Amino acid sequence: MKNLVILGAGTAGTMMANKLNKVLNSSLWSITIIDKDETHYYQPGFLFIPFGIYQPEDVVRTKAEFLPKGVNFIVDEVSRIEGEKNQINLKGGRTIPYDLLIVATGANVVPEETPGLKGELWYKDIFDFYTFEGSTQLAKKLQDWKGGKLVINLTETLIKCPVAPLEFAFLADAYFVEKGMREKVEIYYVTPLSGAFTKPKASKMLGTLLEEKHIHVIPDFYVQEVDNERKVLVSYDQKEVSFDLLVTIPVNKGADMVEESNLGDEDGLNFIPTDKQTLQSKKFENMFVIGDATNVPASKAGSVAHFEGEILLENILSYINHLPLEAKFDGHANCFIETGFGKAALIDFNYVTEPLAGKFPWPVIGPMGLLKVTRANHFGKLAFRWVYWHILLTGKTMPVTTHMSMAGKEVEKEEVTLN
């Protein structure tokens, strides 16, 4: 009997457990999945909690209910991967041997990386919304907030769901308009990149949203520290931005055990060097990496994990059968962008093709519009929670191609107005 071990029972790990359980011969392979806790959070839902659109209970389930029978689920924290010995050491003291390893340990926000962020103002005037606790605390804060200068700050460029901070800004605008207090709130979007939009077509199609919604953008701001006393962000080149309420997107890091196992990339963020096409680890050939845990230059998002999953399944079967790894991930991502007031935009792109305008998933009929702000896209985003629990996690096939398709995309330059 051979052992296939999956580290992490989040989106990517759970999906892989379901896919592999269906295709591997159970008399030859035993599948084990390991995670340090038993709760499965629907992470895309964290965005909606601060504004009361989702309640905390809407995003919480158990991990066990999405894992198939026949897969061993161990609740313990990995202390170290010993790649040379093909074994995992658990904090509880056990050692788990493996023949094939899938690392799906994701990414977490680490506010401690930025001096002053997790100081005396933490969860008083400074909040994150990428955690269950942060988003629920922020919901309470916004209920009674009297207004002032709301600053949304990205501490880093390599973050989970890179559009979520922008969606937060749009939803905050709508929230304060609907509460009748928009004129009491200034919204600033402070980013280390060259702008809120960095790609030409997305800028052209969606760039005007920021002006329409009176969201001020401060680009090229790379925060070094937060001065709690004066309530200002200070950048590495000594620029300052003051705030009354700071919503931070802290530095994202991979799991601590990546560092312990000496498997991380050189930036110290614990993301694992991974072949961007085959998803094989660059260090050990019987180790594959999926989802937010990799260092591949794709977005860290559930849709990416899903598309990677289709490729990884093929490559794992090839690997087991001593065949070349022929399935190649193209960097495909597909993300909704909530823009407030019951509308959303949609983007679909990969390593080489920037988000383009058009219809999705089918040419002409859509029903969803790419790089357009529509109601259909918003309903697509809300429907996605059901799709996530019932189709994506369980490893079923989605009606969307694994490789990005050019069908429905507008390639030639043309003027399209927002509706």
Next chain:
Amino acid sequence: METLVFNETKIDVNEEGYLKNPAQWTPELAHELAREVNITLTDKHFEVLNWLRAKHAEGVALSIRKMGNSGIVDIKQFYGLFPGGPLKISSKIAGIPKPVSCI
């Protein structure tokens, strides 16, 4: 597609002046691109540029932090070499794509 002509060679660039093909880069071109943003390249600048080009060729997503942990410069020194927006400016001079988000 836009092009710029340098030493009688056509270089393909995008609408913001970033090279479309890193293989068309030469150190001489780097000097020219740096002059446009009022930077005079030193050996230290070239250490940074070469490191960025090597990482880009490996298919790695780049960041200011990663450069700061490279052992070549820390973040403050990186700002000192390429003031204002160090990664976007150095990427342009290094002939690799602009650091972007997904939109």
